[in-house]
Amino acid sequence: MIWYRYAWLGLLLLLLAPRARATHIVGGELDLQHQSGNQYRLTLTLYFDAVNGSSGALDNDATAGIFERGTNRRVRDVTLPLVGNTFVPYTSVACAIGSLSTRKLVYSSLIEMTPAQYGAASGYYVAVERCCRNGVINNIVLPGDAGQTYYLEFPAVVRNGQAFRNSSPRIFPPLSDYACINELFYFDFGGQDADGDSLVYEMATPLNGHANTLTPRPGQAQPAPYREITWQTGLSVSNQMPGAPTLSVDRSTGRLTVRPTRQGLFVFAVKCLEYRRGVKIGEVRRDFQLLVISCPRNQTPQLTVRPPGPPRGTYREGRDTLRLLPGQNRCLRLNFTDIDPASALQLELRAINFAQNLVPAPTLRQGTVRAPGQPDTLTSEICFPACFSSGGKVFLLDVIVADNGCSLPRRDTVRVAFTADAPPNQLPTVALVGGPATLPVQAQVGDVLEFEVQGLDADLDAVTLELTGRGFTPAQVGAQLVAVSSAPGRTVARFRWQVDCRAVERGLHEFQLVAAANPCQQRQASATLLLPVQVNYRNTAPRLASTFPPASPNPADPPVLIRLPIGGVYEATLDGTDADLDGLTLTAVGTNFELAAMGMSMSSRGAPGSTTGKFVWQATCAGVGQEPLEVTFTLADNTCRPVPQQRVVHFAVERPTAPEFVPPNVFTPNNDGRNDYFELPTLPPDFCEQRFASVSVFSRWGNKVYQSADRAFRWNGKGVPEGVYYYLVEYTDGRSFKGTVTVIP
Template sequence: MRFFRYFWSLAPLPGRNCAAWLLLCSLWLLAGRARASHIVGGELELTHTSGTAYVLTLNLYFDNAAASDLITGTITASIFDKATNNRMQDVALPLTSNALVNYSNPLCARSSLSTRKLVYSKEISLPSGTYNGPQGYYAAVEQCCRNASIANIVNPGNAAEAFYLEFPAVTRNGQSFLNSTPRLFPALSEYACLGEPFYFDFGGVDTDGDSLVYDLVTPLNGHATINAPRPTATAAPYVPVTWNPGLSATTPLPGTPTLRIDRRTGRLSARPTNLGLFVFGVRCSEYRRGEKIGEVHRDFQLLVLTCAPNARPAVAILPGTTGPVRYQPGRDTLRLGPAGSRCVRVRFSDPDLNARLTLAVRPVNFAGPLPTFTTASTGTVHAAGQPDTLSSTLCFPECLDSHGEVWQLDVIVSDDGCSLPKRDTVRLAFIAVPPPSGPPTVSTTAPVGRPLVVRVGDIVSLDMQAAAPFNQSVQLNMTGQGFVPADLGATLTPTSPGNPLVARFRWPVDCRVLAGDSVRVFQFTAASDPCGVRQTATVNVVVVVRYTNTAPVLRTAVPLPLPQVAGEPPLVRLPLGATFTLNLIGNDADRDNLTLTAGSENFTLAEAGMRFTARNDAGSASGTFVWDVSCGAANLHRPLDVTFQLLDATCRPLPQRQKVRFEVETPASPTLRLYNIITPNADGQNDDFRLPELPVDFCDKRFDRIQVFSRWGQPVFESSDREFRWTGEGQAGTYYYLATYTDGRRFKGWLEVKP
């Protein structure tokens, strides 16, 4: 806010000396400086962020009517050791925010009262090795000057301000001691009206959960002057302002009562009896475990004006739904029970024109759910087209229970008068009884007193019913003892919601159940929540799962040959061109689905000219194996082992296997004789060289060639015809021959040709 003192400028008159003129000039200059006064108040804050990092903040409240060039971009704060007053550091705080302080009721705004909040803030470091003094530390900012129109201190235009806070060491007993100073609630943006009650909340919050205590103190003046308005703060002590006669820190303004602050809540109240602008100081001290660890000072001022008359509104309570009978505070007690209405009618009015009224409720001696207004709780009276009395309905929660005690509730009506609303309160006494309640019930169509016995493959289907008395809502849940029903495929699906609630339990029993116990306990819980008190009822359904499995039987339609070697499979040996057929039959006493297969590990059936077809069914299976014996099988050059498997489709199958070994018969060859003498003389005896007893050709084991070499290694004869003949005529001497087969076999010898 900004106020002006006006001085008439006087010209020098005859007979007046220069000294008198200089005195008048000095007074004029002082008046000009007074008009420049602009500081309304402020406070410091110190907030811990992380580690050794803190944010130091100055909230400076500034007369918005002052020239903007009076706002500085930085302000210096200083930190001192409380025990020694040694300066620890100076911090240049930059301006980080600039905004108007809003009125609680914007309609009450006065152009002469406009406050701007300037926030100067910076992150600083408080190392534990430096800030460990047992008496703690304090921070201060000194500024000049106060508003010259302040009415309760001496020489206000020359009075400065010292903003002050105290904080503890950041370590105690070798341990980190973290603390943030209290943060006070929004600054005063209101004015007080002469002769009318005034109240405002100056309380704060403490992020560390420390206890806060409030009291009024004398504002600090400090060392700043008009000529040095922003000095770097000096160490404490700081000189306080001087009160006008009859006033003090606890009586900062004339009033009945004077300005007071609630020690626990920080709520300001007064009924001022004088007009003017009054400065005051608030100290907020913080305590941890009963020990004071710091304090914050807020310096502010309150303007008292003459306000237009504002009549008090009125509120009345009418129990029941009809009738003019009013509730009589102090005599009547409202009884709220399950059988009757839990609502009351509220009528409220105001004699002032265009008064806007608002209803609210506040508990007096209980903590619990509050009643609510189910119809409009605000409105305007005595305006064009508006009534002179408004009505609303206040309904108490159905579950509100006063436990036989008389609880009290204030029903408050407030107007929108200036500077602060006027109120009327009716204290309503009541006894609340909640609706009756009881535990729910749960039932099932499962047999009572004995378990369900099922087998894998069965489907369990049951109906479950949950009910709650007095038409309460009810829920039904399913759990398993030691397992999750959904993991086994069990479901619970509501079929008839409401009260009672019916749901269908369905469980297709499959192999998943065998992963745990054979006895499964399903738990069904009915739950109701009457008035926030959970009540339950439970029924267990015990299911015993039986599981047996008989191994299937695999046999052949005709007996297989006996193994030739103990431990080896039966051997089927057939010549080229033959066809072998084997019929297999599978049966299962449990009537499980059967699967009959044939396969080999190191070849495919098709490679060996084999094929297999099967017909699989529940409890039986059949298959036909056919082998067309050909060189394809012989050329594989490995054991032809075929495994026939019969597999039952159940949780723990017992497969049956039959291995059969197949071989292709190799044709017999004559006894090999190797000739080594020929006499090419045409006598019909050993006339040529040939080898008729070589092994016969068989699939890929075939004769490749014959070669004859001289004793010096020179080839003299070669043929790929296994029926070759070499006469050796005219070539008497000794020779060597080599016969080879496609499979790498070799036959060699020597040969003598005689004339």
């Protein structure tokens, strides 16, 4: 609630009035974040008292010293220029007081951190020293003379020869609020870590360091150790300000809690330790201060929860467990009020052990009570839908009402324990309409199975039908379930399966027809109908017959050889039959040659279970030199597991019969009618590319005396002297014949 401050404001201003010296520091912390490669950003955040601090104490830069832990060796000094100057916001602007205002000063710079310079296993620390603190702090000795040391520890940038990247934890924004005496105060100092390291929080004694009133801003930070502030009598690191309980921080969350018992300004420090795989690798400290004042009395708002159904009694926390039943009122009535005048109230619902998104929205979330024209009590209602179910568990729901009191709202919380039952649901049924008489259904490849499937629900809920398979999916074999019609409580679909070769391997297919009804969007498998289908498959190998000569019964013997002279024609008929009436394919393939190139052709025609083929070969010179020409004839049945039949036949071109080549070695050109010419009638005959080209006759000195391109040549020897001559006969394929002949007149 909003309230006004007059009487105590002057006292507060007096408490916070500046002393003769410029005392201004509220607190602060250091931050080191990895950017990329060896580059890091070092940042100092300093919190400055904007009311009591002297503007002359606002620095344009800060000097940070980086030291090696263990040896305290100075590594370097870094100048951090001022890059930000903003105010720290209040949690609630309505609770702001003019005597409390904090500036946030940010000093930052990029630095290079190489493994050679920052590789010490002991790690490093950064320090910035500055004086002085607020002189009106109540829990330390001589606060106006006390300095502050901002401190941060970080590991080496290399470990085990590998780059070790780390960013320091970032503590959540500082508090700008004040605390009220004898009222519980809380604030979140928890942090976040970019590397996902574990964070642990501890209270710590603020560091004083070496800065003082004579040297409020040293030229450089000194190495550790740093002096700590001196607590007032009765106070310590575990009891930093008077309170019941005293100021503490949650070790895991960083949440600050205190119920102060004395007014004043109190400094405190929180340490955040950083762990990776159970090993501490860094530390961040934050110094800050908390103002405690006397606030006008603020009463706690009151909340009552009334369960559904008449009569509506009051829910008793810790004793009652509500049960929300189907078909009945499932609404909780929430009444909340505050005895303070003009109190603005806010309602919050928080799920404890179930999903927050399942919590229904209240009919009223906020309102004002006890103001002119406003009621004394606000009423809201939350209604759980009919389908909401706790699944047999007890759900816990915190119903919280908070006022707008300062510095922090007061709250009243009622934890509601309840169970919720969904409407009853009878299981649907599933059946085949006009289904098979016996099971399993017997089927063969090529059969088309069609059945109508019906799902019924006695509650008239929407029914869904689904087709699955045991050990396979229906889509893998081409089976499907197609919707036909749908009405409340009834759904009809059609099962259809055209059996093909994909079903042969498994044989028995167990289809499952599943009907489900989900009135509350919670799928409930209801009934499963098993539809077994046995796919029967058999295949008889086809038979191949032909007019080729019979093959040898011994597989080791060579295939049948068909010979033809050039220009000869050979025809053969092949017949294929199949007892299963499968479609048949008859083919002929040459080994390393095309049939047409060798004058061969193959044609076929057929019907289910039979085929006839005709093979024709006209012998040509193309096959000469490649004998035998091997042709494989294949008869294949077009089925799921074909068993092809083959016949291999060899073909060869016949060569002409040649007489024995007996060349003469002497002739007598004397015209006596006997042996008057030199001729070679027994030369090998012409055959395809092996043809007579020429004959040449040479003298003993290499002079050509005769030449002819006629294989029926006759050399009469006229004009040459008696003696021995040499002849050369050449063929077009490169063959040649040489010899001598003697001319005798």
